[in-house]
Amino acid sequence: MNAPQDLLRKEDLRLITGHGKFTADWSYDGMCYGYVIRSPYAHGLIKSINYQEVLSAPGVIRVITAEDIAAAGMKTLPTGATMQNLDGQNQILAPMPVLAIDRVRFVGQPIAMVIADTYENAKHAAELVQMDIEALEAVTDYDSARAVGAPQLHAQANGNLSIHYIRGDQAATEKAFEQATFVSSMGVKSQRLIGSPMELRAVLAKYDASSDTYIMHSPNQGMLGMLGALEHVTGIPKAQIDLQTQDVGGSFGVRSGAFSESALVMLGSKLIGKPVKWMGTRSEIFLSDWHGRGLELNGFIALDSHGKILGLRFENTADLGAYTCYFGSFIGARNVSITMNGVYDIPALSMSSELYFTNTVPVSAYRGAGRPDIAYAIERLIDHAAYEHGFDPIELRRKNFIQPNQFPYDNHIGSVYDCGEFDRLLNRALEMSDYKNFEQRRQKSLKNNKLRGIGLAYFLEASGAGTAPKDQVIGQFTEDGKLRIFAVTGASGQGHETSFSQIVHEKIGLANDHVEFVAGQSDKMMIGSGTGGSRTLYGAGSAVMNLCEQILEKSKPLAAQVLNTEESQLEFSHGVWKHTGSNQSCTISQLVQKTFTQGQPHPLNLTGEASSGATYPNGCHIAEVEIDPDTGVTEIIQYTAVDDVGVAISPVLVQGQIHGGIVQGIGQAFYEQAIYDASGQLLTGSFMDYAMPKVGCLMNIQTEKIEVPTKNNILGSKGVGESGCSGSLPTLSNAVINALRPRGITEMDMPYTPAKIWQALQNQ
Secondary structure (H helix, E strand, C coil): CCCCCCCCCCCHHHHHCCCCCCHHHCCCCCCEEEEEEECCCCCEEEEEEECHHHHHCCCEEEEECHHHHHHCCCCCCCCCCCCECCCCCECCCCCCCCCCECEECCCCCEEEEEEECCHHHHHHHHCCCEEEEEECCCCCCHHHHCCCCCCCCCCCCHHHEEEEEEEECHHHHHHHHHHCCEEEEEEEEECCEECCCCCCCEEEEEEECCCCEEEEECCCCEHHHHHHHHHHHHCCCHHHEEEECCCCCCCCCCCCCCCHHHHHHHHHHHHHCCCEEEECCHHHHHHHCCEECCEEEEEEEEECCCCCEEEEEEEEEEEEECCCCCCHHHHHHHHCCCCCCCCECCCEEEEEEEEEECCCCCECCCCCCCHHHHHHHHHHHHHHHHHHHCCCHHHHHHHHECCHHHCCEECCCCCEECCCCHHHHHHHHHHHHCHHHHHHHHHHHHHCCCEEEEEEEEEECCCCCCCCCCEEEEEEECCCCCEEEEECECCCCCCHHHHHHHHHHHHHCCCHHHEEEEECECCCCCCCCCCCCCCHHHHHHHHHHHHHHHHHHHHHHHHHHHCCCCHHHEEEECCEEEECCCCCEEEHHHHHHHHCCCCCCCCCCEEEEECCCCCCCEEEEEEEEEECCCCCCEEEEEEEEEEECECCCCHHHHHHHHHHHHHHHHHHHHHCCCCECCCCCECCCCCCCCCCCCCCCECCEEEEECCCCCCCCCCCECCCCCHHHHHHHHHHHHHHHHHHHHHCCCCCCCCCCHHHHHHHHHHC
């Protein structure tokens, strides 16, 4: 490929001028509106529910109840990936019903849907419902869930335990600790978070009785994942659902599958014979979108007298929420284990994770889905061990890096890393951050009564291998020589239109405005994964690359025909077929226009496909912070990120992804936390209580990429979407603790709020 170009995002003009089309923008004649009646209790027995006044309210057409769901033969929401232990122990599952049956298990759980002619009438009518629910004692975190005598949430899950997941070589790890000169341990919590896409969740269904089919509109991360979930829940074959998604305003993992509302509007539309739309409010999203994180990771590290790591062990606990939904189990078990050695050559590893049910919203994927959490835990533990036993934290890392000649490297716990140059990235990050002169800056801060700290972390994460065996894209040319590319994966802000156009431009020379990317059209039968695990660029992008290679090959005889010459007389350069013996030439676009037959598919209409394995993006990040001890306020002075993302197709998009991930990490490090009280009420139910990072929270991010190409896909690219998040959690945490360490503070959980820091300083 030619050198990557620093193109700006081609979709931005449409989006920032209000010309995007999101789910709430779709409407149909005669459309009605649904409003969900939700549980006000975290745990309770449903004695009775009276809908008489609701049904008599103005505009109300129907109330969908659990009995209607059962009559329609609907199933529970998908559990997604399930876990099995080394000894064959199966996970205890508790799938979530579309509507609560007999018992509610979290505040906000759907109980019924009111359908009316307007949204306001549906909402007002819902307030008239009379519910007799016997409140029961709730458990709202894993500590209370596993306590002796705790309420039992599901009969099949003794002690509310879903699975005790074990991986690694426990005997070898135990022996390593017996032989160690130094041992350190550290526990960290990755607090429960609420995904906050700009586009609120919404779904619209229109049933056609004559064909027994549905048109559906819903934000999602890939049409096949959403269709599969809808088929699983409703029993309606995917072929009968025309899923249409244009723009999606953010996902961060929470748009990977169907929710209860999807099934409710489908059933509602069929029962009343009209289109039905449901649009969630921000408060409903806080209560009912899957939450993220909710982990506690306790690490133990064994070192010899020279600082060589002999063994590493983790004992973790994860909060599943009330039900096993989608990827919650996957995160708390598999995803926190596959890269638990980070970038270090460690001969003995073992991990155990206990996953518990609680009376809270189910937990599922959220940016990074377990990888930022384990990176955070490893790098805090390395820093802690270095200071505890008198090692330089940088040299301790360098001494234990996997060396380039050790690749491919089997990490002994399920992953084989293919490449990496960790020393090189570390050296560049140290240089860019002016690490060596930090002490001078610290002394200057002290003169101003400020505590200055510097934090370094080196992370490695596994981007997604995908849920499909391969990725396909369909390319179709139009009469004017433009190429439309259809794919499974849908963008939610990442810039797919730009990056795929750039691959096409660099391979076959089509101008960027001659390439259109179309996602989420379920009438195009394709195989592929949705966007998730930072894999779209190298997954679907490799399929685009394969499409271009085929176009190039099959365009040669057409070019010979158009230029009236032999194929042997042709050469292709910079997007143009040229006749070597004359000045005759034509571009791919011109070739299509000259050979287009009205009403016939063009011979260059082709399907590209590629199989791509997981990649291992990594990076060294360094943050410098300054804390005001009088207020506890932390200012991030500078953030340096040096990342290996393999071959960067779109440098501007890569930088944007790194920036976005870092800022999301800043949110977790300093602001965000979902808090339930002991009765299971969500105390952080709006942006008044749930703080988010804002413009101005970080003024100086400097990034640089060092490309170490992977051979796991034909582009040589690695995932990037979750790198910033994986790197920033440990980096910022190490910086904060570094600033506080002179005052005797060596441990603290996120978020590092001013109140928490101020109180910790007062306690010294």
